[in-house]
Structures are given as C-alpha cells and as structure tokens.
Amino acid sequence: MFRRDLLAGAALAATASALARPSLAQPAAARTLKYVPHANLPNIDPFTNTAFVARDHAFLVFDQLYGMNDKFEPQPQMAQGHVVENGGLLWRFTLREGLKFHDGSPVRGRDCIASIRRWGRRDAFGQELLARVADMTEDSDRVFSIRLSRPFPKMLEAFSKVTTSCLFIMPERLANVDPFTNLAEAVGSGPYRFVQNEWVPGSSIAYVRNPDYVPVANGTPSMTAGPKVAHFDRVEWRIIPDASTAAAALQSGEIDWWEQPTADLFPLVARNRNIAVDVINATGLIGIFRPNHLTAPFNNPAVRRAVITAVNQMDFMTAVIGDATVPGYQTLKREGIGFFAPESPSAATVGLDRLKKSIDAARAELQAAGAMGARLVLLNATDLASINAATLVGADLFRRMGFNVDLISADWGTVVQRRASKNALDQGGWSGFFTFWSGVDHWNPASHASIRGHGDAAWPGWPTIPAIEAQRNAWFDAPNDAAAKAATTEMQRIAFEEVPYVPTGMYYQPTAYRRNLTGILKGQPPLFWNVRRA
Template sequence: MMPTKRRSILAATASAALARPSRAQSSSARTLRLVPQADLANLDPIWTPAAVTNNHGYTVFDTLYALDERLQVRPQMADGHQVSDDGVTWTIKLRSGLIFHDGEPVRGRDCVASLLRWSKRDGFGQMLARVVDGWEAPDDLTIRIRLKSPFPRLLEALGKRSIFTPFIMPERLAQTEPTRQITEMIGSGPYRFVRDEWSSGNRVVYARHEAYVPRDEPASLLAGGKHAHFDRIEWRIVPDASTATAALLRGEVDWLEQTMPDLNPMMTRNSNVRVEALDQYGTLSFLRFNSLTPPFNNPALRRAVLGAIDQDAYMQAVTGGNIRWQRCASMFPCGVPFSNEVGAPFLRSPPDLAKARDAIAAAGYAGERVVIMSPSDFASIAPLGDITADALAKAGMNIDLQTMDWGTLVQRRASRAPVEAGVWNIFHSWAPATSMMTPAFNDYVRGLGAGGYFGWYENARIEALIGDWLTASTDQQQQAIYDAVQAEAWAAPPTIMLGQYFPTTAYRGDLTGRITTSSPLPWNIRRA
C-alpha cells in the first residue's frame, strides 16, 4: 500500500510537479488531458507487449477486424470477407477512403505486410502463419489469404485485442523485422502521433486525423464508429499518484487512466469527478520467470516457488482494500467460461515458508543470485516485487531486488543474456483479463520458447493442446483442453498468477461517452 502521508502533501506537490500546459491549452475544451498508466518509453506495439504501448497503438493505428462489447469479431477497416467452400481461401475487401497519416491511401499490400510482420511476433499469429500458403494483395482494396488447411479461428486472430494487436501500418514500415523497433508512427487511426511534441517522461501528444472516416455505426468496444471529438489529446506523464490525483481534482488534467485505490475515497467525495471500474472483467497480476536462464530454467524450482506465494498479500498491497479483488488460482481469468481453478492446491492455502524452503532446496537450488526487476514509477506493479523479494528471501533464496523505471524494465526484459551480464530472473506485471481468455491469446501460458513472451517458456505439449483448441467444436472439448493446458502449466509454471482485481479509472464530470474497457480509448468520449 502506498504511504498515507502523501495525502497531506497533495496540494503542495501538485503545482510544482505537474508540467503545466500553456494558458490557451489548459482552457481549451478541444483538448483531452490524460494521465496514462505509465510513461510511453517505446512506440512500436509489435516490438513490445507493454500495455501502454498497445494503448498508444489503438490511438494511432486501426485494425482489419475488432471485438465489440459482446466480444464478437466485427469488420473494422475491412468492408467484409468471403471464404471459399473448402475454407482455405479468405478474400477480405477494404473499406474505401482509408488514408494513412502521411496522406497515402491504405492499400492491400500495406495490410499484407503488416499481417506478415505481426504473425512473426504474436503467438496466435504464428499459429496462423504456419498454415498460410500465401499472403496476397490482388489489388489496392483486396487482401487474399491462401491457407494450406482450414483455420476456423482466423477472424479471432485478426480481431484479437490483447498484446501484439495486428495493427495496420504502411508497407515501408511493416517490412521492418519485428525484432527492430519502428519509431516512425504512421497509422490510419483517428489520431496521429505528433512526434515533435513527444517528450519521454513528460508528454505525448496526438492530433485528430482529419481524413479519418469512421464506420457508419455506433461505437462498440473496439469496433464500430470511432468518432474523435477532441482536436488534441495530451498524455501527461505524472508518475506520482498523489500528484496526478491532485491535478485531476484541480481540473489540470481530465482523466486518470488508473487510480491508486487508497486515493479513491478522496475523489469520490468531489462532485466534479467520477470514479468507476475500468471494465467488468478485471486485471490479473502475475510473476514471470526467466525460464531460459538459471536458476529458473529448472522446472522443479519454479514449482517449488509456488509454496511461498500468498495471493492475499499481493492483492492487499495493490488494492489497499478499497477496490474489489479475488483470489484466482487459474491461468485464465476467474469468472469466464472454461476457467477452472486448477492451481488451487498450490495457491489456496496460506503459504508455509518453512515447507517452501525445503522444497526449494530439494529442487537443487544452490544459492544462485536471483535478480528481481521492479519498476519504481508504476504504482500498481512496484509492490509486487517487494512482496516476492521478501517471501523468497525468507524461503532461503539469494535475492537481488533491482529498482528501475518502467521504460528501462521493458527494455531489459527483452534481453536473454545471463544474470552476470546484468539481466533478470523475475519481473512482475499485470494484464487485462480480456487478453487472457483463450489458450491462443494467453501469452503468459503459451509454450513458444524463443518465439514467445519474455521468459521464453517452451512446452510442446501446451502448443499441441492449443492446436487442438483451434478445431474444438463442442464445449466439452474446449473444457478438456483448457484444463489440460492449465495442468501442464501449473506443473512447472512459467507464470504465477497473483490474484485478480478490478482497477478503477477517474475523470472529470463533464466528460461523457467513455467506452468501458481496460484501455483509455480516445474515440466516443467527449466533453459535455
């Protein structure tokens, strides 16, 4: 939990710490001022799975298909599609009038190049790519995907909303290998990135894309008409939650993407501020092992660490008892179809640290240094590292807790060098529940090895089960696959789920139309 004393210094610190805009900008009803969850240190949403970069992606880019509020896939940039009788040829037609921010039209070849780059990075995309015989653009408004065999969940892949979203960018940018970060941000979404005003650690600016033509239908989550009602969006980077809260109360910013729970009571007492849950599905905090590097390349050791995990401690630290949370001993979000708590035998009981110490020793741990990376500027993640460090130290491990800013952590976790070279063994993060609901979407349980999520967990059995899920046609088949994936993962976990909670967002009372989701979507919202 964050220190109580900060409440007494809110007013004193706000004016000094918040970078104020000009008088003209602060009084403009046409500018939306948002405090994001973290600094936007990296721009390419195909290069990094950082949630803040993915949110940036939704502001700048658009997608061929998107999920609506019923979690159904609907055409977005696509006008529609046809599938051959044998299921192996998909022909997708683009909407006419799609324009990139540099003035060039969106063409079929841009989409093909973008999907090809995405499919090398995303787990679901990799599964699709294995059965693709050809990505083609017969003309400027057509995309053709020729398959070696039917892929029934193709639209789910193209319409996924989790990390590594298949955003469409110009061909010249999409031809960049996904291991290299793109820094020129040219999309076709409702806002364009104003690079000249980007100041890392301070401010990110977007301007309305005047040539954007929304779909002629109501907005529905990530689908439908994306109407941009503001001329300008400014992300103000304010790492200190108390300063950000004071700025919202004073009207210096319009929206806090995520609030610190212990400050919610202060905001709910202000009639000019609304505090509400981000969405109905919640968020899962997690611990991620580096499964490639000693000592956690030892599956028995990862399993032994489960005995030291206390979900109650993590959730109390993150929520402060002021927002709803629940234990969740599942590799999938609790409360969604097919998600049984297969991990309950490991996580439901209060931890026995003496027993955990014995299990860790029996697994062959020999005192190796364990580097835990923890972000100092990400309030909903920082406490997790402290709790893990304390628990594992008490369980007999040689812990090196290293604190850094989130941008540095995001870059360091991509390195596979040994600990001696200054890399890592454990980091913590969280993910929206909607990004983890199916086996193919859930990057934290996938066993893709070098081609997968940081930590590079490899498990051919899990990948085979997910292949079976792609063609499962009954609920009984899907349930059996979900349970089998979990059983395999809990046996030597690549990721330990630390609990499910329901974060809150806060915004000025004159804003209406916020789309209820875990991302601060810039469309539909307007000033009354």
C-alpha cells in the same frame, strides 16, 4: 460450417465524418483532452512493445481490419467485409472506400498483407495464423486474399483482438521493417495522428484529430468496434509517475482523466464531487510472476513449483488495491486464480490446490531442489504502483523462502528493455519480474502469450514446454466446446507442473475522470473516441 459474409459498406460515411468535427465555438482548452496513462511510452512500435501503454497509444494512431465489441464479437472496421470459400481455405477481404494513412497515401491490400506478416512474427495468435498461411495476395488496391494450408476459423478473432500485440494496419514501408527492430515513426490511419515532434519520452505525448478519418457508418460504439468519432482536436498524455501529483492535477482540473489512481488515493479523489471513479475493465487485471527459464535457479521446474507453494494471492492483491471499494464492486480483489481468467470459458479448477500459502513447505521444496540461498535478480518498475507493490511483496516472500534477492529498481520502460536480455545474471540478465495482464488477455489460449511454451519465440522468460503447446494446438483444432474445455483444463494441469509463470491473483482497477467527460467506453483498452466534454 462456413458462410459468405460480405458486409455493408460505408454508405453514411459523409454523415459520420460530419459527426467527427468538433464545434469551433469551443475554446482551444475545451477541445483538448488531457490524460495521465499508467506508464511512460518509451517505444511507439505496437508490435515490438507488448506493454499495454504501447497498445493504448496505438489505438489512437492505427486502425484494425476488425474491431471487437463488448461481447467479444468481431465487427468490420477497416474491412467492408469478407468472403470465406473453399471449405475455409480461402478468405477474401474488401477494404472500405476512402481509407488513407496519415501521410496521405491510400490504404491498400498490400499494406494489410505486410502488416499481417510483421504482426504475425511477434504475436502468439499471429504465429498460429502464419503457420497455416499458404500465401497472401493483393487482388486489387481494396481487395486481398489469404489462402490457407488448413482452415483457421478464428481468423476474425485474431484480427480483432485487443490483447497485445494487436493487429494494427500500417503503411507497407513501415510494415516491411524487421519485426524485431523498433519503428522510428508511427503512421497509421486511425482517428488521431501522432505528433512526432512533440513527443518527449518520460514527459508528454500529443495527438491531433485526423481530419481525413471516416468512421464506420453504422452501428454504435462498443469497445474497439463501431464508429470511432473523435470529439477532441487534441489528446495530450502527461507522464506523471508520482501518484499524489496526478491526484492533485485531477482535482484541480489540470488533467481530465487519470487512468489508474492508486489504491491509497482513489478514495480521496472519489470524494471530489467533480470526479467520477469507475471500473471500465470488467475482466479485471491478473497478476503474474514471470521467472526466467533460461537461468538458474528458475531453469529448474522444482524451484518454480516451490514459489507456487509459497504464494498467498490475497497478500499480493491487498498490497496492490487495498480494501477500498467502488460502486458496484463489494471487493476489488480476488484469489484462487489459475492460468485462465475466472469468467472465461477456458477457466478450470485443476491444480489450484497447489497454492498452499506455506512458506515452510516452500522452504522444504527449495532445499530439496538444491536452491537454498540461490541469487535472484528481481526487476521492479517503481513508476507503476501496482507492479511496485507486487514486487515488494514478492521480494519479501522470496527472502523468507531462502533466496538471496538482488532487487533492481527502474522505470517500466527500462524494465521492458532489460527483460528482453537472455544474458547470464552477471552480464545484465535477470531472474524474474512481476506484472499484470488484463483478464481478456488470459481468456483463451490464442491470446494468452504468457502461458506459451515455445522456447526462444516465447514472451520474455522463454519457457520450453512442448506439452502445453500440444494442448494449445488441440484447442485450435477442437471440434466442439467440450473438446476446447478439455484442452484448456489440461493446459492448466501442465502449467501447475511446469510453471511458465506464477499466478498472483486478480484485481479490478478503477479509473478516475472529471465528471464533465461523457461517453467513456467500457472495456479494454482505454479508448479516446466517443469521449466528449459536456
């Protein structure tokens, strides 16, 4: 059923704008938030770079048409509201008044249309939307329309999603850049401006408060929805790959917030009475091994299934997070994880019996598949403790199975660049890598990029699995919850047969920050509005 839903405008914009101004009585150091992200940012384009660190950077600089609250409900953000007409085939969006990009130009309907097109070329959810778009037109500077060839009731979920790649609105001149070419500048309309000339890849990144930003006038901050009030004049990211150095900087007060303290060090920082340790992402982080479906031996599904037979998810999660706990969590690790987040409505149990934790059975399967002794080029990001720990466990597992493992270690940025290569192994290609997705990334088929099987257009690894795509389409068109659940259950059954990737377990990542910070929002991604210094 479709409804008119034209939401209230920004009547209290002036009040919200006043709230965004920090007190000038504070010293400069107090008006700067210093933060250590989990990884280096080698690429500032939020559409070409699907790494979480690129998304986290983008939420400072860009804004979305709709935000998502902590109940996973879309809320108007840049949009004042929308109407849905013609049986769901016409959506008309109205922008809030006074929206401006950091270069001073107004945000217009044509910027939104160009951004949707660029995003939709790269993102799994966006690709589904564009497949149904008949045309998009700018009706006026503040109004644009999307006409569909068939209904797309999940439009707002697509616009508000926090999974990579998110739909960020950028000026038309940037949105018209080829979606497979990295942007050279980051110009958005968000609460902070990216300071291009202070960006030192591998060292530091700086953002300054956007004085022209007008937060949403009503509601309360909740994840990426509600007023985005910037209480700091500057946000500085410090890239500190060495965990001990980051821990020492947090304890001394040199930094304010360390996004991902390592398992061996977060009990140490938690003993400091000036530091809080908390879990802000309650959906957890799901580990995966992504095989390259284009190159031997993982172009053979029997070889991919052998890896599933061998995997003990708890071995991976223990290496990543250890046995420590934080308040509210008796354990920070989970096993028995399938192809959807365990708390999601898409979760299923079918196929979990294939996780046999048996090296002997896996060796027999590998021998039968003719892949015993096959060479693997395994990529490892040594500057990310979780990925490094999982990769080392995986490399040992693969060797015990009978593979000849060539471990290629580099920083995360280099791994991201290399995994884009479709070359043969002896020409700079790769066999597989370990990584993590937020549980919300695996919440449903729309946001789940790594389960897709659409070949060359898929996430690196490029599986071609038409049966999974058919069930994904069935989920989009499901008439009720039961039909949607049947589709995701069948997707998981097929995934355990065809193995687009191997699930390696789930853990909850604590974050650590100085106790004089307040207002850190729960959810994904780490957010820098609403945070203030007590």
